[in-house]
Every structure is written in structure tokens, then in C-alpha cells.
Amino acid sequence: MSELLDRYESVLLKIKEACHQHGREEKDVQLIAVSKLHSIDAIIEVASFGQKHFGENYVQEALEKISLRPDLTWHAIGPIQSKKAKDIVGKFKIIQSLSTDSLASSLSKRLLADQVLENQTQDILIQVNIGKEAQKSGVMPEDLISFACMLTKYPQLNICGLMCLPPFDIEPEKTRQYFEQMRILREKLECELGQSLPHLSMGMSGDFPSAIAEGASMIRIGTDIFGTRK
Numbered sequence: 724m725s726e727l728l729d730r731y732e733s734v735l736l737k738i739k740e741a742c743h744q745h746g747r748e749e750k751d752v753q754l755i756a757v758s759k760l761h762s763i764d765a766i767i768e769v770a771s772f773g774q775k776h777f778g779e780n781y782v783q784e785a786l787e788k789i790s791l792r793p794d795l796t797w798h799a800i801g802p803i804q805s806k807k808a809k810d811i812v813g814k815f816k817i818i819q820s821l822s823t824d825s826l827a828s829s830l831s832k833r834l835l836a837d838q839v840l841e842n843q844t845q846d847i848l849i850q851v852n853i854g855k856e857a858q859k860s861g862v863m864p865e866d867l868i869s870f871a872c873m874l875t876k877y878p879q880l881n882i883c884g885l886m887c888l889p890p891f892d893i894e895p896e897k898t899r900q901y902f903e904q905m906r907i908l909r910e911k912l913e914c915e916l917g918q919s920l921p922h923l924s925m926g927m928s929g930d931f932p933s934a935i936a937e938g939a940s941m942i943r944i945g946t947d948i949f950g951t952r953k
């Protein structure tokens with residue numbers, strides 16, 4: 724058995740176990756294989772196991788991979804400069820890392836300009852800087868409601884939920900508190916916007932079982948599937 728298949732299957736098993744343990748349905752937790760800095764060959768192999776959703780952090784690298792496998796479903800999960808908006812509209816199923824008005828505005832303008840289909844929209848998640856860390860991007864938790872309300876002035880952007888990258892902690896119970904805060908923020912925002920927000924994208928290789936416990940709908944796993952990055 725190939726090393727990749729071995730790792731992939733053990734991730735699927737751990738997801739299954741976490742779902743059972745926390746009363747979640749497996750179909751409600753979508754696995755995003757985070758392939759940044761890994762080769763297209765590795766992606767093609769993982770896709771051959773049945774994996775459809777892939778996450779990428781760097782625009783240029785992502786666009787090259789997308790052009791080789793446009794049939795796969797791609798998610799943007801890294802910081803994006805607003806000048807890149809023109810390159811990325813329509814390429815990703817979900818832009819998960821939206822956290823600035825300037826990117827929102829550029830995306831929206833581009834969607835309007837490129838409008839070939841009627842009602843062309845882009846699904847997005849708002850990235851929340853849940854641990855309020857200086858080095859991380861994301862909207863501060865206390866600014867989330869006003870940021871999301873501001874986004875409603877761009878009807879081309881379809882807000883589907885929230886994403887976070889919590890502070891690293893070796894104790895999963897500590898990280899779980901951040902995931903719990905995300906769950907509560909999502910509920911508040913749903914009330915505020917009067918719409919349902921189906922997605923909570925949270926949990927990575929080290930901490931995904933506790934994210935599943937707190938209601939993650941998408942988990943983003945790189946290392947546990949592909950091995951360590953260069």
C-alpha cells in the first residue's frame with residue numbers, strides 16, 4: 724500500500740471516530756486536503772482515492788495546479804492581496820480567507836465586470852483572528868458583526884460561514900475553547916444577518932477532533948495526509 728493511501732485512510736478513520744464520539748454525521752464534515760507546497764503528482768494520487776476538495780494558500784501555485792486539474796474542487800485558504808482578485812474570481816469554490824474590505828471590494832468589482840452568467844457570485848468565508856494574534860490575518864472577533872454587515876453591500880459575495888486558524892497549543896482542550904468561541908460567533912452572526920451560515924471551517928492536522936466536537940463543517944488537513952512540507 725502506498726504511503727499516501729495509508730495516511731489518507733488513517734485520517735478518514737480518525738474523522739469517523741471523532742464523528743461517532745461527538746454525535747456528528749460524517750457527511751456533515753467535509754475534508755479539505757491542504758496541498759500547499761506539495762506536488763501535483765501527490766494531489767493526483769490523493770484525488771485517485773476519491774478526495775475531491777483541496778485547499779491552497781498561495782495564489783500563483785494554486786492557479787498552476789487548478790489549470791492542471793480544473794475538475795477538482797479548490798478552496799483558497801491563505802492571505803490574498805486585493806490586486807490578485809482579478810486572477811482568482813471563479814477559480815475557487817470558496818475563498819475561505821476573506822478578511823479585508825479591499826479584497827471584498829476588488830472581488831465584487833471583478834465579478835460585476837466579468838459577468839457572463841446572470842447572478843454570478845463567489846462563495847466566501849470570513850476569516851476570524853480568534854486568538855487575536857498579531858502575526859495572523861482575520862477579522863477580530865469583536866469586529867466580526869460590523870465587518871459582515873458591511874459585506875452585505877456586495878451582493879456578489881455570498882457569505883457561507885467562518886474560518887479560523889487558532890493559536891497553536893499542545894493541549895487540545897485549550898484549542899477547543901477557540902473552536903467553541905467560533906461556534907458561538909457563528910450563531911450570533913446568523914441572528915444578526917438573518918440568514919443561515921452553513922460553514923465553520925476549522926481544525927487542522929493537530930486538532931481536528933476537537934473542531935469536529937464544536938461543529939466544524941470543514942476540516943483542513945495537510946500534514947496528516949501529505950506528510951511534512953518542505
Ligand SMILES: *Cc1c(COP(=O)(O)O)cnc(C)c1O
Pocket residue numbers: 757759780800801888927928929943944945946947
Ligand atoms: C497549512 C494550513 C492548513 C493545514 O495544516 P496542517 O497542520 O498541515 O494540517 C490548514 N489551514 C490553513 C489556513 C493552512 O495554512
